[in-house]
Amino acid sequence: MLDLGENFFGRPSAPRILEGIFRPAIQFGDLLRRQFVLIIEVIAEPLKNLALLVRRQLADLQQNLGRAHGRNLRPPDTQARGFSVRVPRSAFRIRMIPREILKKIRQIELRTNRLVNETLGGQYHSVFKGLGMNFEEVREYQPGDEVRAIDWNVTARMNHPFVKKFVEERELTLMLIVDLSGSGLFGSGDQSKRELAAEIASVLAFSAIRNNDKVGLILFTDEVEKFMPPRKGRRHVLRVIREILFYEPKRRGTNLGKALDFLSRIAAHRAIAVVISDFLDETEASVGPGRRVTRGGHSAGASMMSMGCYGALRQANRRHDVVAVQIAGRFELELPALGRLMLEDAESGRLIEVNTSVGRHRVAFKQRQGKAQTELARMFRSANIDSIQLRTGEPYGAALGKFFETREKRRLRG
Numbered sequence: 001m002l003d004l005g006e007n008f009f010g011r012p013s014a015p016r017i018l019e020g021i022f023r024p025a026i027q028f029g030d031l032l033r034r035q036f037v038l039i040i041e042v043i044a045e046p047l048k049n050l051a052l053l054v055r056r057q058l059a060d061l062q063q064n065l066g067r068a069h070g071r072n073l074r075p076p077d078t079q080a081r082g083f084s085v086r087v088p089r090s091a092f093r094i095r096m097i098p099r100e101i102l103k104k105i106r107q108i109e110l111r112t113n114r115l116v117n118e119t120l121g122g123q124y125h126s127v128f129k130g131l132g133m134n135f136e137e138v139r140e141y142q143p144g145d146e147v148r149a150i151d152w153n154v155t156a157r158m159n160h161p162f163v164k165k166f167v168e169e170r171e172l173t174l175m176l177i178v179d180l181s182g183s184g185l186f187g188s189g190d191q192s193k194r195e196l197a198a199e200i201a202s203v204l205a206f207s208a209i210r211n212n213d214k215v216g217l218i219l220f221t222d223e224v225e226k227f228m229p230p231r232k233g234r235r236h237v238l239r240v241i242r243e244i245l246f247y248e249p250k251r252r253g254t255n256l257g258k259a260l261d262f263l264s265r266i267a268a269h270r271a272i273a274v275v276i277s278d279f280l281d282e283t284e285a286s287v288g289p290g291r292r293v294t295r296g297g298h299s300a301g302a303s304m305m306s307m308g309c310y311g312a313l314r315q316a317n318r319r320h321d322v323v324a325v326q327i328a329g330r331f332e333l334e335l336p337a338l339g340r341l342m343l344e345d346a347e348s349g350r351l352i353e354v355n356t357s358v359g360r361h362r363v364a365f366k367q368r369q370g371k372a373q374t375e376l377a378r379m380f381r382s383a384n385i386d387s388i389q390l391r392t393g394e395p396y397g398a399a400l401g402k403f404f405e406t407r408e409k410r411r412l413r414g
Contacts, residue, residue, distance in 0.1 A: 150162070193391075198245045212232070222258070
């Protein structure tokens with residue numbers, strides 16, 4: 001037994017013995033302390049990175065919202081609830097995105113997704129084919145395989161017939177070219193032309209990403225207002241819907257030619273270009289004295305689409321697959337009997353007084369608009385452009401389905 005009596009500490013070897021007793025305990029304590037510090041660092045580092053990522057994502061989101069809804073945003077209280085985020089104050093003028101906006105986007109997503117999953121997703125894949133075929137693999141020949149697909153080199157080596165298997169080069173680009181001119185705010189019933197444009201764009205965009213295609217967006221008035229480069233993914237499509245619905249354009253006029261010219265500059269390869277517009281372009285014809293005409297197609301004998309717009313569409317269709325989606329309101333085609341009305345052109349601001357109580361005026365207007373619609377369809381056919389005519393407040397699923405069926409039959413006929 002170790003003697004720790006009264007003479008123990010007087011011996012020369014006492015310090016060494018004590019050091020031998022307590023050193024392992026001290027070393028063990030140092031080891032525990034270092035391990036504890038290391039564990040704290042391992043736990044804290046991801047949390048720090050996560051907090052930094054959240055701050056950056058929040059700042060990016062706020063900047064995007066500021067650009068999209070500049071006049072409707074103001075800086076939030078960044079000091080509330082114990083956190084602080086540096087945000088450019090110039091990006092905000094009201095609060096964060098309202099709950100009604102998110103609800104509206106979600107409703108459009110649910111409504112259009114059902115249509116895509118039940119009907120149009122497969123038709124989109126059949127109608128818009130890829131640019132070619134890529135070799136994938138070889139497999140053993142099975143009865144019914146195309147004889148021309150036999151790989152004779154592999155067949156000779158394996159002493160058994162093998163065929164080549166190809167897959168479609170699927171990744172296409174869908175460019176949505178959407179008209180945000182002042183006339184898009186007009187509508188019949190509870191739906192404006194701009195809201196219907198957002199739903200049509202949503203249907204096509206969700207069909208595209210379901211088939212692994214990219215979706216891009218060009219918003220235009222009489223100039224290109226906003227461009228979103230083609231990307232994939234649900235979040236990108238939801239942002240496309242949000243921009244179509246709530247982007248505030250700087251101008252109110254219409255110039256489709258500039259948007260198509262911009263498309264030709266930014267699209268390096270062939271794309272599916274879907275133009276969603278009312279095609280109410282400024283008329284190039286001169287107006288005689290005493291006639292208060294502000295829009296092409298609203299005067300007798302005038303065309304809805306100018307020759308400049310027609311030429312730009314025809315030129316774009318030579319390089320891209322152009323599809324024209326024309327959206328109109330019911331009361332743009334026939335006037336209701338509401339007595340005397342003062343109408344204002346949404347793009348030029350000009351006023352005109354119309355007496356809708358006179359039956360012959362309403363009949364003449366309806367006939368004139370019917371001729372304009374027929375002429376517009378004829379111009380699309382002459383330019384070899386597929387077109388869809390939609391009306392606000394009316395179901396659009398049947399019209400889209402008919403368009404896909406007609407195009408598929410034409411493709412099969414070759």
